[in-house]
Amino acid sequence: MEQDELFRVNPDLATPDTEPSARPDGRDTPGAGAGIGQGPGDVPSGAPLAVRMRPRTLDEVVGQRHLLGPGAPLRRLVEGSAPASLLLYGPPGTGKTTLAGLVSTVTGRRFVALSALSAGVKEVRGVIEHARRRRRYEDEDTVLFIDEVHRFSKTQQDALLGAVEEGTVLLVAATTENPSFSVVSPLLSRSLVLQLRPLTDDDVRDLLLRAVTDERGLGGTVELADDAREHLVRLAAGDARRALTALEAAAEATTATGGSVVGLATVESTVDKAAVRYDRDGDQHYDVISAFIKSIRGSDVDAALHYLARMIEAGEDPRFVARRLVVHASEDIGLADPTALQAAVAASHAVQFIGMPEGRLALAQATIHLATAPKSNAVITAIDAALADVRAGGVGTVPPHLRDGHYAGAATLGHAQGYRYPHDVAEGVLAQQYPPDELVGRDYYDPGGHGAERTLAERVPKLRRAIRGGDR
CATH class of the missing domain: 3.40.50.300 (P-loop containing nucleotide triphosphate hydrolases)
Incomplete structure (x- = not known):
């Protein structure tokens, strides 16, 4: 035409x-x-x-x-x-x-x-x-x-x-x-x-309550139970149309059977999606994330994925899950798999960059990586032992040869005098005191025998002997 x-x-x-x-x-x-x-x-x-x-x-x-x-x-x-x-x-x-x-x-x-x-x-x-x-x-x-x-x-x-x-x-x-x-x-x-931004949970709640009472909506012909309302809020995931469509289906199912209160069971049956018992501000929030982390620590990848799915389905903030993965990568894996932290941080960035639901893939990938990685708590043990000494007053003064010498008068004070540059020797490691006098010989990091730390378990004692002049 x-x-x-x-x-x-x-x-x-x-x-x-x-x-x-x-x-x-x-x-x-x-x-x-x-x-x-x-x-x-x-x-x-x-x-x-x-x-x-x-x-x-x-x-x-x-x-x-x-x-x-x-x-x-x-x-x-x-x-x-x-x-x-x-x-x-x-x-x-x-x-x-x-x-x-x-x-x-x-x-x-x-x-x-x-x-x-x-x-x-x-x-x-x-x-x-x-x-x-x-x-x-x-x-x-x-x-x-x-x-x-x-x-x-x-x-x-x-x-x-x-x-x-x-x-x-x-x-x-x-x-x-x-x-x-x-x-x-x-x-x-x-x-x-x-x-435009996704609606907040409070926005969706207001919308549902208005739809139940407004004459343009359901006109007060039904009531909406609190647990059913909260399930609709989770299902909506910030989408007003999805929330109202699910509410309408549940209300029609309720009135068709002579009921007047839209309950959780009705919402579950009409939207074909069971409610996940999960309170983001209560016990379930803490219990499920605890089980998630402990499953990763225990190397049970399937249980870890189960708890991850529960959190995703319940509408848990994916950034919270990502943060826990980053913490866990250092706390329970550390240098047994140096790539674990990289994977967790990458997942965190991916979630912020692409959002949900696609962000679930990055979270799942990081979860699988961490759950199947060799485990070591040597990192958290090392830093906590060092912090305990500092808090107990074990600080001491910085040895003079390690102090800053980039200012006039530093040499007169003896600062940076006698410092030995490790790159001057072929091995790259030489005998020299680094800690304060009070902490000479104090060991914090104890490499485990799993994954990449097996190599460190052999290397660290050799480094200590070389640095301390043969006295471990």
Whole structure:
């Protein structure tokens, strides 16, 4: 079909054949996102709970305080007189589509939505041409919302540039991927990039309680038990849509059997996912992490993976697990496997870099590495013995030949005089006193006989004899 065929002519306005369905108030509604930014009367009663509960005002939005609080960038932008095009970047269920609709509602613009999964250049140009005509003949501006914009090709994104530059459309694009890598530079430079964050547990709780009582939601037809609510919070993992979808399924199952209280068992059965008995602030938090570390220490890789899975499934902070792995790498493995600490630190960085759920792979890899590594507690034993001596007053003075000699008058004080440079001898090790007089001959590090420490168990005594002049 040629571009001219995209439009049919009527006495008032040429309108694209592909124009989204019209709402009673004359504004357009997106197909999959119907209900965005609409009042209660605009949303069919049979619409999903997540659609019915979409905020009607900025003040109803849950979370994203960094963007919507007083004086925050998005609130200033929306409530100002000249909004700019937006790129909303964040994980699913954080309100990207909702905020796009609210931009349209608050600014009084017509709202049109396209999905990058199904729309092509032809559809984009059709909407832009229709927006241009509406602006010319009806003095009405258009908000064009494009979901999954990172799936648009470079050509498709380039097709938006002229309309965005001229102000023909106010573009609001949503993406789950970093726009710096997925959106063309010219479009990026013409838009304000705002990053949305996952909802906090408190945000999800507020959302669930509102959905239970609000007339747009369940209208108080059921109650939500505390343990069921907390399980829904864990299942949501910061995703509002997921939380509301699970709540709706559980509520329908409850009322179908004549019940009025949504309990934990109902939530488990409807979402096909059993609740993990785990309290991140109570005994389970400490018991499970304790069992996790002890399983690694005991080299039971399967038990360690079990406890790791329990923590992941219960929504434990993955950074906490990563920190414990880093500690364990030195505490229970140490130099028996010098790569253990590297693996744990790498897992910690990976979790912070990529987040969850993909971060589970790095945590699992580090867990397997540490659980199967040879074990040694020589590192923690050595540092704790040294600390015990220091705390008991065993400090002494630094031997004069080891003191700093890089200042005028140091030689006069005898500092750095007589220091022997180890690299001056072929062996790289020579007899010389390093500890204070009170600690000469005191041993802290005692290498074990496992893994790489077997080599150190032979080398360290030789080093001590060479340094101490044959007196171990």
